[in-house]
Amino acid sequence: MAKVKTTFFCQNCGTQFAKWQGQCNACKEWNTIVEEVIQKPEKSDWKSSTSSVKRTSVPLKINEIDTTNEPRLDTFDSEFNRVLGGGIVPGSLTLLGGEPGIGKSTLLLQISLKLPYKTLYVSGEESQKQIKMRAERINPENSNCYILTETKTQNIFKQIEALQPDIVIIDSIQTLHSDYIESSSGSISQIKECTAELIKFAKETATPVLLIGHITKDGNIAGPKILEHMVDTVLQFEGDRNHVFRILRAHKNRFGSTNELGIYEMQGSGLREVSNPSEILISKKDEELSGNAIAATLEGMRPLMIEVQALVSTAVYGTPQRSATGFNAKRLNMLLAVLEKRAGFRLGAKDVFLNITGGITVDDPAIDLAVVASILSSNEDVPLQKDFCFAAEVGLSGEIRPVQRVEQRILEAEKLGFSTIFVSKYNKISLKNTLIKVQLISKIEDLVAELS
Ligand code: TYD
Ligand code: MG
Numbered sequence: 001m002a003k004v005k006t007t008f009f010c011q012n013c014g015t016q017f018a019k020w021q022g023q024c025n026a027c028k029e030w031n032t033i034v035e036e037v038i039q040k041p042e043k044s045d046w047k048s049s050t051s052s053v054k055r056t057s058v059p060l061k062i063n064e065i066d067t068t069n070e071p072r073l074d075t076f077d078s079e080f081n082r083v084l085g086g087g088i089v090p091g092s093l094t095l096l097g098g099e100p101g102i103g104k105s106t107l108l109l110q111i112s113l114k115l116p117y118k119t120l121y122v123s124g125e126e127s128q129k130q131i132k133m134r135a136e137r138i139n140p141e142n143s144n145c146y147i148l149t150e151t152k153t154q155n156i157f158k159q160i161e162a163l164q165p166d167i168v169i170i171d172s173i174q175t176l177h178s179d180y181i182e183s184s185s186g187s188i189s190q191i192k193e194c195t196a197e198l199i200k201f202a203k204e205t206a207t208p209v210l211l212i213g214h215i216t217k218d219g220n221i222a223g224p225k226i227l228e229h230m231v232d233t234v235l236q237f238e239g240d241r242n243h244v245f246r247i248l249r250a251h252k253n254r255f256g257s258t259n260e261l262g263i264y265e266m267q268g269s270g271l272r273e274v275s276n277p278s279e280i281l282i283s284k285k286d287e288e289l290s291g292n293a294i295a296a297t298l299e300g301m302r303p304l305m306i307e308v309q310a311l312v313s314t315a316v317y318g319t320p321q322r323s324a325t326g327f328n329a330k331r332l333n334m335l336l337a338v339l340e341k342r343a344g345f346r347l348g349a350k351d352v353f354l355n356i357t358g359g360i361t362v363d364d365p366a367i368d369l370a371v372v373a374s375i376l377s378s379n380e381d382v383p384l385q386k387d388f389c390f391a392a393e394v395g396l397s398g399e400i401r402p403v404q405r406v407e408q409r410i411l412e413a414e415k416l417g418f419s420t421i422f423v424s425k426y427n428k429i430s431l432k433n434t435l436i437k438v439q440l441i442s443k444i445e446d447l448v449a450e451l452s
Helices: 078-084 103-114 128-138 155-165 190-207 225-229 277-281 329-343 365-380 407-417 444-451
Strands: 002-008 033-039 093-098 119-125 144-148 167-171 211-212 235-237 245-253 261-267 271-272 294-300 302-314 320-326 350-356 388-391 422-423 437-441
Touching: 002 190, 002 437, 033 225, 078 235, 093 103, 093 190, 093 225, 103 128, 103 167, 103 211, 119 128, 119 155, 128 294, 144 271, 155 190, 167 190, 190 211, 190 225, 211 437, 225 245, 225 329, 277 302, 294 365, 294 407, 302 365, 302 407, 320 329, 329 350, 329 444, 350 365, 350 407, 365 388, 365 444, 388 407, 407 422, 437 444
Parallel strands: 093 211, 093 235, 119 144, 119 167, 167 211, 294 388, 320 350, 388 422, 422 437
Antiparallel strands: 002 033, 235 245, 245 261, 261 271, 294 302, 302 350
16 A cells, blocks of 8 residues: 555645645635545556556657647537537547536537447436436437446446447546545545546547536636646536527637637427527517617627617616626616717616527627617617617727627628628728628717617
8 A cells, every 4th residue: 555645735726735724825715725635656547557658759840740630530519519629639638517407418418429439428427327318318329329327437447448439428527536546526636636547548548538527606617727727628518597598618729719619509309509599599570679689799700690688768766777688787887878978868867678688698899889779779669670780899989999800790690681780980891792781880879860
């Protein structure tokens, strides 16, 4: 038996200390430092008894390095492929985080059911029966997917050696337990050790590993921050649990951009890929209603048409209420102040409610103009034309400011059949022969004039 060594870790930020203290020097939290037993035996990792391979790396001239594209495994899920940057890179570790119940297990099970490769889905959270029941809802016919319910990494590696899967999925990293560490599953030292063992396995066998990770109250992946540094890709699965849409984003990606985003819809039979999100986000209605405006926003690299709804009504109480769902409330107040000061609308005594439909949160400043248009429309109780859309930022002096990649937004609006898009006069647009009318405006008053 190797010697037992103990160290102290801050459970909040993962900083290591030589002895106990009340407050963590790094994150200033109190009572977060916990003693953890670390037993560092020589063979603490994957196949250590058999592997005697010592890879030595030699320096190469940068232009001698082989740059032929890494082959990637197609996941047969175009949204997932897009977010990963074109598929799974062999030997990579991908961490998928998200709120409980958002659909992390569903997403990865669904992908493993679709894959033509041999996949091993290791669950420490659900029984094989439970997973089978879930799989039946999604796609019952697949013989390439193996389910293992196990939490001990040493046993998992034993099964992997016997099965030789092409891809391994772990649900979840917080339930894994390595024999070499004595502290309980989910503790910082366990998460670190299990991830390190999985990384070693992935790199040595070029098998990709997908990990599911729990998140904390404030939305970070539970466990040490170092977990995110260790893996190659960190994906976040988000969305409002009460809404049907789920958004998959890359927060870190060593093999692609972090700008891409995948959209899914949760259905009774699993997650459906949404390849044209704008069509669902815009409610189809026959009559024109006041207070609705469409914004041509960008989510990452993807243009997305989003519906903004505003309701302006006379305040019943002394202080008017302002509330925004899916939009920054401070920004709403700022836009209201601009409307009051620059365009002369008396909104001071009005309640204003704003809602971005579809349960999506938008932080693209290009949505400003649609917010303003929807407020004006509701205030006057005059509907905007159904085929109008907007893409511009509004400045404090009421000026309409340009936004990035405006041409992409114009083309998306045209594709979806909008007749007119309102953008800033200061955008440089070199598009010619567009079917859509590009209305250039420079200040709020121009918008008021155009809409009335
Ligand atoms: P789950 O994938 O277990 O979430 P996580 O692993 O992130 O905690 O659960 C997803 C939720 O989706 C669950 O509450 C049930 C629901 N669901 C559907 O609506 N349709 C389906 O086909 C499946 C499998 C789940
Ligand atoms: Mg789960």
